Amino acid sequence: GSVLAPPSAAGLRLPSSRPPMLRAARSPAAAAGAALLLSLAAASGGGAGAQSCAVGAADRCPQQQRPRDARDQSLLQTNTGLSAVKVHDHEAHRASQQERPLARCLVVTELANTARHRNQFQAVFHPSWRQMVDDPSPGNYTVDLMAFCEPAACDIVPAECLELAEMESPDPLGPARCYFQRLPESYAKSVPYKFGLSLNFMTTTSFAAVSKSYAYIMRSDADAVLLPGLRHWVPEHGSAVGDGFAGTDFTYKRLEKVAKKLGYHHHGIHGMQSTFYVRASKIGTFSGMLVNLSNHFYDEEFTPLICKEVERQGAHCAWADWYRLVSTLYATDIAANHLLGEPAFSHEQVSAKLDHCATSCYSKEYGDNGFLAASPFKARDVAQVHLLSTKHHLGKHFLTASTKEEFCTSAKETWPGLQAPRTQDWGTADESVNTYFLRVLSGSLPKMCNY
DSSP: OOOOOOOSSSOOOOOOOOOOTTOOSSOOOOOOOOHHEEEEEEEETOOOHHHHHHHHHHOOOOOOOOOOOOOOOOOOOOSSSOOOOOOOHHHHHHHHHHSSEEEEEEEEEEOOOSSHHHHHHHIIIHHHHHHHOOOOOOOOOEEEEEEEEEEGGGGSSSSSSOOOOTTOOOOOOSSOOOOEOOOOOTTTGGGGGGGGGHHHHGHHHHHHHHHOOOOOEEEEOOOEEGGGGGGTTTTTTTEEEEEOOOOOOHHHHHHHHHHHHOOOOOSSSSOEEEEEEEEEHHHHHHHHHHHHHHHHHHHHHHHHHHHHHHHHTTTOOSSTTSSSSGGHHHHHHHHHHHHHHHSSGGGGGEETTSSSSSSSOOOOTTTOOGGGGOSBBBBGGEEEEEOGGGGTTGGGGGGSSSSSSHHHHHHHSSGGGOOOOOOOOTTSSSSHHHHHHHHHHHHHHHHHHHO
């Protein structure tokens, strides 16, 4: 898409010195090697394992113990004949424990230098995170945000976000913060499979340094809304992937055959989308396997010979049977089944709290999924909404616009004054998923389009 017009001076990303709260990583993890596919299989003993809702689809470390408060100072009773006793204010101790977050989590995304990705990040992704962390109600988890941006896209990252140099780790203490890191100039052209760019940054030593500060890490595309559920939930079984349609019965049976061919365990769990929320202790291994499997599928599983075999079996080398452009979804299916179980990967780890409404929330009006008003959930019960389908019909497709001017024109035509109509649940504890999203837009659109 076209490059946006330069943003106004307000909120520009300015060069800054290295923030004092950052610390150098002590020992960078080794980058995932090309032999990971074989080494993981050998280590495990693995034996002989809608088009619009798919094309854009590429495109928890153990829970930390709650830090204990220092015990209240004992009050020594010296002016009585009684022996010394210790008095503890248990109620104050309990209240303090409730206010202290259980763990620190990170949401990451790759910010591509296209008008579409820039608009989505500015209109929805970062503002929804800011709206979430600004909520004054108590939360169990501190959630940071980090964008790994292609160099020319870093200029739209808000000034509140701190730049991390290579091999630096965020401060694991304090309030929620936003960070960014510049990717190499060559990153956008580093692989032929463009959707793979949304994952490849997670195999670098710099990403390994970042991950040391966190208990859980979520990877999301930029066309997503981050909701209050993130402050109250981490995956019950250690890791989770987003729920959503990813193919037919033929697709799923073939994925199990590929897993077996490559020597991976597969537990027959399918129907996953592109978002994952993984223990930080597993994120490096999982990401490496995911990238290598994505490349394997893209290069090896859609050859003319294989497609002829697919055709003989009554299916097609096309969506939704066997589709090359969703190689990352197929890779997620196998990698999650093989690596994310504790001990065995289960259906409960495919969560509707992630990729919410990506391939559900059907609308008769639009004849498509992604109609957020159809979600039966409150915003506090969902961690992330993926606008995979929504962006193709909402607001005259403004979230897919190829220029900022087109984006703002469509938004103004949809919401005069760039404000969504306020509903009764606006900003309340019972706010719906749809109202939360519209409240995000009502804050971000005027900043982007009143120029």
